[in-house]
Amino acid sequence: MRRTVAILTGNPLSLLGMGLVSFVILAAALADVIAPYPGHAGAVVDFANANRPPGADYWLGTDVVGRDVLSRILYAYRVALGLGLVVLSIAPPIGVAVGLMAGYIGGWTDYVLMRITEVFLSIPPLVLALAIMGVMEPTLLNAMLAVTAMWWPWYARLVYNITRGEKVEGYVLAAEIIGASKAHVMFREILPNCVPAIVTKMTLDVGFVIIIASSLSFLGLGVQAPTPDLGSMVSEGTRYLPDSWWLTVFPGLAILVAVFGFNLIGDVLRDVLEPD
Amino acid sequence: MPPPETAFTGNDRPVVTILSRLLRRLVSTLLVLFGVSLLIFLIARVIPGDPARIALGPRASEEQVEAMRETLHLNEPIIVQYAFFLGDLLRADLGISLYSNRPVMTDIAEYLPATLELVFLAGFLMVSLGLPLGALSARYRDRWPDDLIRLLTLLSVSAPSFVWAVGMVLAFSFAIPLFPIAGRISETIDIQVVTGFLLVDTIVAGRPDAFVSALHHVILPAFALSLSGIGQAARLTRTNMIATYEQPHVEMARAYGFSERDISRRYAFKPSLIPSLTVIGLDFAALLGNAFLVEVIFAWPGISRYGVGVILQKDLNAIVGTVLIISATFLIANIVVDLLVSVINPRIRLSEHGK
Numbered sequence: 216m217r218r219t220v221a222i223l224t225g226n227p228l229s230l231l232g233m234g235l236v237s238f239v240i241l242a243a244a245l246a247d248v249i250a251p252y253p254g255h256a257g258a259v260v261d262f263a264n265a266n267r268p269p270g271a272d273y274w275l276g277t278d279v280v281g282r283d284v285l286s287r288i289l290y291a292y293r294v295a296l297g298l299g300l301v302v303l304s305i306a307p308p309i310g311v312a313v314g315l316m317a318g319y320i321g322g323w324t325d326y327v328l329m330r331i332t333e334v335f336l337s338i339p340p341l342v343l344a345l346a347i348m349g350v351m352e353p354t355l356l357n358a359m360l361a362v363t364a365m366w367w368p369w370y371a372r373l374v375y376n377i378t379r380g381e382k383v384e385g386y387v388l389a390a391e392i393i394g395a396s397k398a399h400v401m402f403r404e405i406l407p408n409c410v411p412a413i414v415t416k417m418t419l420d421v422g423f424v425i426i427i428a429s430s431l432s433f434l435g436l437g438v439q440a441p442t443p444d445l446g447s448m449v450s451e452g453t454r455y456l457p458d459s460w461w462l463t464v465f466p467g468l469a470i471l472v473a474v475f476g477f478n479l480i481g482d483v484l485r486d487v488l489e490p491d
Numbered sequence: 492m493p494p495p496e497t498a499f500t501g502n503d504r505p506v507v508t509i510l511s512r513l514l515r516r517l518v519s520t521l522l523v524l525f526g527v528s529l530l531i532f533l534i535a536r537v538i539p540g541d542p543a544r545i546a547l548g549p550r551a552s553e554e555q556v557e558a559m560r561e562t563l564h565l566n567e568p569i570i571v572q573y574a575f576f577l578g579d580l581l582r583a584d585l586g587i588s589l590y591s592n593r594p595v596m597t598d599i600a601e602y603l604p605a606t607l608e609l610v611f612l613a614g615f616l617m618v619s620l621g622l623p624l625g626a627l628s629a630r631y632r633d634r635w636p637d638d639l640i641r642l643l644t645l646l647s648v649s650a651p652s653f654v655w656a657v658g659m660v661l662a663f664s665f666a667i668p669l670f671p672i673a674g675r676i677s678e679t680i681d682i683q684v685v686t687g688f689l690l691v692d693t694i695v696a697g698r699p700d701a702f703v704s705a706l707h708h709v710i711l712p713a714f715a716l717s718l719s720g721i722g723q724a725a726r727l728t729r730t731n732m733i734a735t736y737e738q739p740h741v742e743m744a745r746a747y748g749f750s751e752r753d754i755s756r757r758y759a760f761k762p763s764l765i766p767s768l769t770v771i772g773l774d775f776a777a778l779l780g781n782a783f784l785v786e787v788i789f790a791w792p793g794i795s796r797y798g799v800g801v802i803l804q805k806d807l808n809a810i811v812g813t814v815l816i817i818s819a820t821f822l823i824a825n826i827v828v829d830l831l832v833s834v835i836n837p838r839i840r841l842s843e844h845g846k
Contacts, residue, residue, distance in 0.1 A: 228642075330522070330523070330526060331526070333523050333526070334523055334526035334527050334529075334530055335530070336773075337523050337524075337527060337776070337818055337821060337822055337825075338527060338530075338531075338776075338814060338817075338818045338821075339776040339777065339779045339780035339817060339818070339821060340776070340777065340780055341777075341780030341781065341783060341784075342779070342780050342783075342798075342813075342814055342817050342818075343814070345783070345798065345799075345802060345814075346531065346534055346535075346802075346810055346811075346814045347534060348802065349801075349802035349805065349810045350534055350535055350805070350807070350810070422649060426650070426651045427651075429651055430651045430653065430781075430783075430784055433651070433653050433784060433787070434783060434784070434787070434799050435799065435803070436799070436802060436803075446651075446653075449653060449654065449657060450653075450787075453657060453787075453788060456657070456660065456661065456665070457660075457661060457665035457666075460661060463657045463661075464657070464658075464661070467650065467654040467657055467658070470650055470651065470654055471646070471649055471650040471654060474649040474650060475645065475646060475649035475650075478645050478648065478649050479645065482645060
């Protein structure tokens with residue numbers, strides 16, 4: 216653990232990553248305090264100041280109804296991180312349980328569970344989420360459900376592959392010989408060995424959840440107006456290209472900054488936690 | 492359907508021929524496709540509200556709705572409903588789209604080729620740029636070309652494809668007007684649609700000018716679509732090649748005095764291709780999904796506008812049909828990748844779990 220922290224803080228790339236991620240988290244947490252126009256997160260119109268290019272009053276410009284782009288980006292970070300947090304606290308436990316059971320118990324449990332996992336994996340992620348959103352009302356909660364439904368199989372497969380390797384190891388055999396229950400072997404013996412891979416994947420996945428969620432709302436099927444969302448901001452802005460370029464470029468950059476930050480950390484973390 | 496324990500012991504059997512490998516893949520693919528149809532059917536049925544009422548709209552009478560329920564078999568138990576659905580599916584009948592009032596199959600046949608053209612070109616870019624970049628990165632491991640490639644590829648996977656599409660349009664259509672802003676082909680060109688793939692149709696029609704125009708239109712969207720794929724493919728190839736570099740046969744080649752160039756190409760790249768290609772097959776799924784995003788920016792007349800349209804209209808038949816066809820396309824692409832892999836390495840054995 217101490218070694219991990221040392222390597223993370225000693226590597227320039229992961230330092231950059233941590234800088235970007237702290238910036239994003241602080242921006243989301245302190246949006247109420249630092250946003251120049253906190254009211255602009257909602258359904259506000261100020262036509263007198265509509266379509267202002269970036270300048271002293273509005274650092275990143277204003278949109279077609281006169282709302283401050285910077286303020287909306289700060290609040291959109293809040294939505295994006297919240298969504299990531301929810302998805303990544305539901306999907307991995309489901310996937311881990313499925314992967315452990317399929318890998319350790321084997322036989323028909325393995326066959327059935329992994330075929331189900333495969334079915335989920337063979338629908339393109341975005342398309343599966345689209346289909347789910349299609350039959351449900353497009354709300355923030357449903358967006359989280361849709362993204363979660365497409366996320367757990369990746370953890371199931373990851374943990375399954377590790378479990379298959381671990382279950383023939385001596386320590387598992389030893390636990391079985393002294394009569395440990397299946398649940399004990401799975402969750403107390405094998406699971407700890409899956410943790411590094413799971414943690415790495417979760418770090419990288421914060422970024423991917425942000426990408427998928429913004430893609431859904433870009434298509435008009437995610438977070439709904441007037442809640443600020445990076446994907447819908449880009450989507451609205453494309454109608455005013457190239458003149459009002461700031462409406463698409465800044466929300467797009469905001470996505471890039473956040474995801475890049477998490478990816479940088481995840482990448483270094485992978486090198487440290489999974490040296491093979 | 493043997494349990495996987497027996498499937499796993501298959502590794503000591505003699506070489507499995509490509510044909511039987513293809514056959515087994517087809518069977519397992521059909522099984523998965525069956526599962527996909529069940530999953531999509533269930534998703535479409537958990538919809539709150541009455542599908543018949545949604546289809547007819549709020550002004551339809553109670554009798555009309557009841558009649559519709561009867562035609563759609565909605566009064567039967569859910570298993571019977573699924574059986575009807577599956578029966579239609581086997582006859583390639585996906586029902587009528589409420590959005591366009593045409594058979595869903597006709598709609599998809601019209602829109603899918605444009606999407607596939609984009610996706611295939613993006614897939615080609617992903618492999619032809621991603622693999623060499625990854626190989627270069629591995630060869631110069633931990634030196635500046637490696638650092639640069641790693642940073643760029645990490646950046647490329649850090650934004651959704653619609654952000655790259657916006658960036659490309661701003662840079663190469665507006666700022667430097669090199670490429671067209673939208674569409675598939677110049678409006679003044681009239682081409683007989685045969686396959687729906689314009690790059691093919693223009694050649695069939697013997698119109699080099701039209702072919703150039705179509706190519707000119709598809710390059711920018713395809714590149715925007717492939718950007719994260721290129722990054723992913725490069726990162727993956729690098730990881731696999733570095734693992735290969737550490738194997739004894741590379742050390743031996745060095746000891747014999749082969750040049751680094753030869754070692755990189757013949758002894759490190761080729762064996763690394765196999766695991767890379769398998770995962771790239773999975774990335775194809777991402778391309779198909781992301782095509783939705785890129786098409787919107789470039790006003791590309793593919794499946795995206797139709798797909799989003801039917802979703803907003805809650806057009807169940809069309810939603811189910813679109814998802815099924817896209818999944819089937821993805822599964823077929825994976826079989827092709829699998830065959831490619833077995834051509835590269837004929838000794839590779841079929842393992843349902845090795846993927």
